[in-house]
Amino acid sequence: MxxxxxxxxxxxxxxxxxxxxxxxxxxxxxxxxxxxxxxxxxxxxxxxxxxxxxxxxxxxxxxxxxxxxxxxxxxxxxxxxxxxxxxxxxxxxxxxKPLVMNREEAEALLEIAKANNRLLGCCSVRFLDVPKTEEVKSILNSGDLGEVYKISFVFRGQRGRPGVEWQPQSRWFLDKSKAAGGIVMDWGPYDFTILNDLLQPESIEVAAAWTAKPETEIDPTDVVYDIEGAVGAMLKYQQANGKSVWVQYERASCTHGEPYFTVEIEGTKGAVKWSPYFETDQVLVKSDKNGEVITKEQTIAYPGPIGYMDHPVHFFYKKVKGQESPAIVNEQAVFNFSVLDSIYESAKNEQPVVLRRK
Ligand SMILES: NC(=O)c1ccc[n+]([C@@H]2O[C@H](COP(=O)([O-])OP(=O)(O)OC[C@H]3O[C@@H](n4cnc5c(N)ncnc54)[C@H](O)[C@@H]3O)[C@@H](O)[C@H]2O)c1
Known part of the structure; x- marks a missing residue:
């Protein structure tokens, strides 16, 4: 091999x-x-x-x-x-990740993969098939949350810019013409791969979006630095069952505001809160009993020795070998990437953008 x-x-x-x-x-x-x-x-x-x-x-x-x-x-x-x-x-x-620089490149690459009868995979699958998120998926699919209407997906860090505070030797992260973008292209690939895996949308509307570049006194001046450090978006996920779920999305690698994270799915009968990443292994389910809030708490640690960072290679290897695998390839890889480009498009034009899965 x-x-x-x-x-x-x-x-x-x-x-x-x-x-x-x-x-x-x-x-x-x-x-x-x-x-x-x-x-x-x-x-x-x-x-x-x-x-x-x-x-x-x-x-x-x-x-x-x-x-x-x-x-x-x-x-x-x-x-x-x-x-x-x-x-x-x-x-x-x-x-x-990010797969490419923009949607045109993504579509063109898909055509090349098909013309050569090969698989095109993206490493944005790094945080799929993680036990705590699989538990959230089964809670979501069980119907226990009632009608799901909203997901908050917020990660705000104060000083975590690649090329500045993180991996400062790789300055290309700061240049949009090299990196495709800032925090949207750095963490967005993981965020929307997870959201799309949970919600399996038929279409996504980026209803509104904004980006910003918060400044610090150590902002590099000797290299091109034109990427955003903060982003927000409201997205409407249309599911195959005809129902829609609103996603309130926010990410920052640099902000003067409070640092915090919240990932929570809310339904008419309950809510589930967790982190798909490193912050905690707790899965908290809140619901109602006789008018009182009740909380069910589980801790689901990630088992070794294969870790998140091994996932892209291991999943893709299995897919190539014809085995069952969470790998994301071809059309779905392009769809997941296109959400990121659509956030920029919506922020730039101050208009909604609708994406449909092919
Ligand atoms: N560093 C991380 O923790 C991390 C994590 C997940 C994903 N990624 C992604 O991985 C990619 C690479 O990031 P990195 O951190 O490894 O960068 P890096 O700067 O450490 O390494 C990139 C390497 O690519 C080489 N290169 C450039 N053009 C080339 C070409 N035409 N042919 C062969 N090699 C070429 C460079 O010489 C350099 O050694 C990025 O898309 C990044 O988003 C990085």
Whole structure:
């Protein structure tokens, strides 16, 4: 089994670790391409068996095999050309989040995947198939919450900007022409993959949205820094059963306001609150008994040794092998990405944007 990693930076080192945790596969070969010699050398030190290249095209020039996998772990502005290269080399291609720069690129990449009869996957699945969120899904689907009418999905951090406070060596995160955007493109891929998995919408209307760039005294001035640090949106999720649910969404990697998070689903008979990420493993269900609020509390920890960071590779590997898998590929990957682009479009034009699942 051959894995072709494009990019030898932070995330593809994590993907290489995930590949090494795949069980029951004989003779796993890792090849990696990066034009930056320092990145390639650091990768080779961690994974001495990896075969290194300075050019991705050269790495992919050999004859493809049916289950070859390409993993694109480079900055977003390269995701389209490098995923295209992977797919057109005849290989299934798993791309980092955000999938691409905009909806046009996403649609074009889907066509290329179909024309080459290969799977296009996105790493935004990192937080799917997590036991606490699976429990929330089963509560949601049980009908115990009554008619579900609203979800709050709010994560506000005061100083957590990639390229500034987090991974300051990767300055490309700050440049919209390289990163596709700020907090919307950084955490939005995970947020909307989770929401879309829970609600399975037929269509999504971004009814209204805003973005902002809160300033600090350490804002970089020596590089392009034009991405948003805060976003808000109201989205209407239309489900297959004809019912709709409002999603109140907010994210900040930089704010002068209070830091807090709330992820809560509210229905006419009850509400469930949890974090799909790291903050807590508690799942709190509130309902009514004789006019009093009652709370049921569970703690559902994540079992080891396969972690969130292993998910994209493990899910995609299973999908390629024809096994049951939470991997998100092709049309659904493009739909999930399109929500992010639609938030920008709605914020820019101050108009609603409607997206329909194909
Ligand atoms: N760092 C994280 O914690 C993290 C987590 C999840 C997802 N991601 C995503 O992973 C992607 C990469 O982020 P990163 O943190 O690894 O960045 P990074 O800056 O650490 O590494 C990117 C690497 O890509 C290489 N590269 C650029 N163009 C290339 C090309 N044409 N061919 C081959 N290599 C090329 C660069 O030389 C660099 O080594 C981004 O989309 C990011 O959103 C990162």
């Amino acid at each position: 051959r894995f072709y990693l494009i990019g030898a930076g932070v995330i593809n080192r994590t993907h290489a670790e995930a590949i090494n945790k795949i069980e029951g596969e004989q003779d796993i070969v890792i090849k990696v391409a990066d034009p930056n010699p320092a990145a390639l050398a650091a990768f080779a030190e961690l994974f001495p068996n990896a075969i290194t290249f300075t050019d991705a095209k050269e790495m992919l020039s050999e004859e493809p095999k049916e289950d070859d996998i390409v993993i694109v772990g480079t900055p977003p502005f390269t995701h389209f050309p490098l995923s295209k290269l992977g797919l057109e080399s005849g290989r299934h291609t798993l791309c980092e």
